[in-house]
Amino acid sequence: MSEPRTLNYAAAIREAFEQLLxxxxxxxxxxxxxxxxxxxxxxxxxxxxxxxxxRIIDSPVSENxxxxxxxxxxxxxxxxIVVHPRMDFMLLAVDPIVNQAANWSYMxxxxxxxxxxxxxxxxxxxxxxxxxxxxxxALFMHVPGLKLVMPATAHxxxxxxxxxxxxxxxxxxxxxxxxxxxxxxxxQEMYSTPIxxxxxxxxxxDVTVVASxxxxxxxxxxxxxxxxxxxxxxxxxxxxxxxWDKATVYGSVGRTGRLVIADGGWxxxxxxxxxxxxxxxxxxxxxxxxxxxxxxxxxxxxxxxxLEDAYYVDAxxxxxxxxxxxxxxxxx
Amino acid sequence: MNTSELRDLYRTMVRIRIAEERIADLVEAGQVKCPxxxxxxxxxxxxxxxxxxxxxxxxxxxxRSHGHYLAKGGALDxxxxxxxxxxxxxxxxRGGSMHLYAAEVGILGTVPLVAATIPLAxxxxxxxxxRADGRVSVAFFGDGATEEGHFHESMNMAAVxxxxxxxxxxxxxYASHMGLxxxxxxxxxxxxxxxxxxxxxxxxxxxxxxxxASAERAVSRARTGGGPTLIEARTFRWRGHxxxxxxxxxxxxxxxxxxxxxxxxxxxxARTLLVEAGVxxxxxxxxVAKETAAxxxxxxxxxxxxxxxxxxxxxxxxx
Numbered sequence: 339m340s341e342p343r344t345l346n347y348a349a350a351i352r353e354a355f356e357q358l359l360x361x362x363x364x365x366x367x368x369x370x371x372x373x374x375x376x377x378x379x380x381x382x383x384x385x386x387x388x389x390x391x392x393r394i395i396d397s398p399v400s401e402n403x404x405x406x407x408x409x410x411x412x413x414x415x416x417x418x419i420v421v422h423p424r425m426d427f428m429l430l431a432v433d434p435i436v437n438q439a440a441n442w443s444y445m446x447x448x449x450x451x452x453x454x455x456x457x458x459x460x461x462x463x464x465x466x467x468x469x470x471x472x473x474x475x476a477l478f479m480h481v482p483g484l485k486l487v488m489p490a491t492a493h494x495x496x497x498x499x500x501x502x503x504x505x506x507x508x509x510x511x512x513x514x515x516x517x518x519x520x521x522x523x524x525x526q527e528m529y530s531t532p533i534x535x536x537x538x539x540x541x542x543x544d545v546t547v548v549a550s551x552x553x554x555x556x557x558x559x560x561x562x563x564x565x566x567x568x569x570x571x572x573x574x575x576x577x578x579x580x581x582w583d584k585a586t587v588y589g590s591v592g593r594t595g596r597l598v599i600a601d602g603g604w605x606x607x608x609x610x611x612x613x614x615x616x617x618x619x620x621x622x623x624x625x626x627x628x629x630x631x632x633x634x635x636x637x638x639x640x641x642x643x644x645l646e647d648a649y650y651v652d653a654x655x656x657x658x659x660x661x662x663x664x665x666x667x668x669x670x
Numbered sequence: 671m672n673t674s675e676l677r678d679l680y681r682t683m684v685r686i687r688i689a690e691e692r693i694a695d696l697v698e699a700g701q702v703k704c705p706x707x708x709x710x711x712x713x714x715x716x717x718x719x720x721x722x723x724x725x726x727x728x729x730x731x732x733x734r735s736h737g738h739y740l741a742k743g744g745a746l747d748x749x750x751x752x753x754x755x756x757x758x759x760x761x762x763x764r765g766g767s768m769h770l771y772a773a774e775v776g777i778l779g780t781v782p783l784v785a786a787t788i789p790l791a792x793x794x795x796x797x798x799x800x801r802a803d804g805r806v807s808v809a810f811f812g813d814g815a816t817e818e819g820h821f822h823e824s825m826n827m828a829a830v831x832x833x834x835x836x837x838x839x840x841x842x843x844y845a846s847h848m849g850l851x852x853x854x855x856x857x858x859x860x861x862x863x864x865x866x867x868x869x870x871x872x873x874x875x876x877x878x879x880x881x882x883a884s885a886e887r888a889v890s891r892a893r894t895g896g897g898p899t900l901i902e903a904r905t906f907r908w909r910g911h912x913x914x915x916x917x918x919x920x921x922x923x924x925x926x927x928x929x930x931x932x933x934x935x936x937x938x939x940a941r942t943l944l945v946e947a948g949v950x951x952x953x954x955x956x957x958v959a960k961e962t963a964a965x966x967x968x969x970x971x972x973x974x975x976x977x978x979x980x981x982x983x984x985x986x987x988x989x
Binding site: 366392393395397398400402403404405406407408409410411412413414415416418433434437438442443444445446447448449450451482483485506507 | 728730759760761762763764765769771773778779781783786787788789790791792793794795796797798800801807819820823824826827830831985986987988989
């Protein structure tokens with residue numbers, strides 16, 4: 339194992355692309371804006387120059403055709419990655435994702451998998467309003483036959499993309515522009531982060547905080563604040579939304595007896611709702627207090643900065659929720 | 671086209687016709703329950719196009735795909751077993767009539783979402799271009815599919831990348847219950863090719879020789895790097911949108927049109943050509959007898975096969 343270096347999240351994604359494309363001739367990338375850093379940030383800079391524009395395909399404005407073509411190419415044995423620079427626009431391609439890719443293995447008796455990766459990027463904030471801001475993981479979590487991963491660290495940004503491409507099933511890899519500058523230790527070689535395994539990012543005894551993606555650093559920040567007030571929070575980074583790691587979550591709740599779930603999506607039928615229901619069903623005896631969800635309200639994303647500040651989940655909302663649960667005063 | 675080639679095409683069309691008529695009877699008798707969209711009347715389209723393909727070429731279809739499956743060389747037994755929902759079916763009893771699979775002859779799955787396999791065909795063609803494997807992909811779809819965004823996005827993308835794909839629109843003049851001219855201002859599907867910058871032609875889909883000639887032009891263009899083609903094959907389905915009813919289901923009366931189309935029966939026309947070429951009628955009857963026996967055997971195979979067991983309900987969600 340080589341010495342890990344420090345890379346940021348975007349550079350780690352870029353390195354995964356580079357290694358996948360070098361290692362496997364079946365891998366190609368298609369989507370809008372792939373030749374322009376304006377669309378995909380620094381996560382794919384000059385990849386087209388290195389691997390050629392035949393393999394890094396910046397496409398017509400056709401989410402449905404590009405995503406469907408990727409599904410078809412995967413059925414023919416390729417390993418395509420479809421990039422949607424904003425998750426919102428991926429809704430124009432729901433048929434190939436939900437009706438086709440997700441159902442394919444089952445519809446044809448497991449005769450053929452669809453080794454396609456959908457990479458929608460969550461790109462929100464900055465007064466972009468309701469159609470440039472959505473975090474739609476729960477919508478796709480509902481669908482059988484899809485796997486969903488949401489890396490929170492530079493290490494997993496690389497390892498989960500490699501795992502997704504090699505999985506053999508349709509995997510949605512959801513990265514987040516708010517994390518692109520996050521630094522982390524990233525090994526140089528090609529490695530996979532196992533899909534379906536959570537990571538305990540901070541051990542603690544009073545409460546379990548489950549989070550994913552950009553809410554993991556926010557939960558860790560909240561845990562720091564809580565520690566200064568004598569509360570010991572355990573922070574779990576889900577990494578995979580589906581399948582999610584029940585054993586790690588239940589084990590932690592078994593130790594702490596309290597559960598706060600933070601998710602960057604809406605409240606109703608959300609990721610947090612699913613985890614809460616499962617814990618209530620399968621680990622009820624471990625609970626010493628009601629489960630708490632920290633999510634977006636059931637409201638579209640606003641524009642004005644004042645409204646955005648009130649809307650998006652952050653460390654303070656998580657810390658406040660934990661404090662309320664434990665009956666101690668909030669930070670502010 | 672020589673007589674031997676024509677006789678092969680006749681055999682394929684007879685096989686489709688007899689299988690479909692049998693399935694119609696089985697549905698009517700309540701022995702087959704899943705929705706079956708019959709191909710009777712359109713046989714020359716599938717037979718003609720698939721005759722221009724090799725075994726490795728990809729073929730994509732929709733809800734009405736028994737004909738595509740059989741014409742491409744898919745085996746009768748697993749298709750019939752699938753329609754019966756048996757575990758020996760081509761999709762392990764998970765798919766039925768609308769989900770046929772025969773990867774060994776380039777059928778990676780047919781699905782009923784209208785137009786859904788058009789972008790998938792563009793995808794297999796893109797894979798072929800990236801791998802330079804020389805394969806051609808064919809997307810079969812109905813006239814209704816040309817009203818979906820899938821169709822136009824896919825046509826544009828195939829043209830932009832000059833992909834080896836042939837779009838075959840089987841214009842049978844009805845999308846379920848809605849007539850073509852209730853859904854568009856002009857009867858001009860083939861002209862979509864111009865708009866998307868590719869070759870296109872309309873052809874009599876009930877004339878097997880015209881179908882083969884048209885498909886050969888398109889497949890040869892695709893195979894030699896000339897890019898995609900749109901073929902509008904003008905034809906008519908004899909039965910209703912779904913199931914065995916002749917001229918009326920979902921409240922549509924089509925009797926007058928059917929009267930015009932029945933004499934253009936593609937199977938009978940091929941038979942006439944063979945007889946005119948000097949083929950003995952007894953030899954043609956023997957083809958019918960042989961295909962009937964094969965369909966009988968497939969139905970028997972399906973009936974004898976086990977159903978999937980309930981304890982494997984959740985199997986195959988992932989590979």
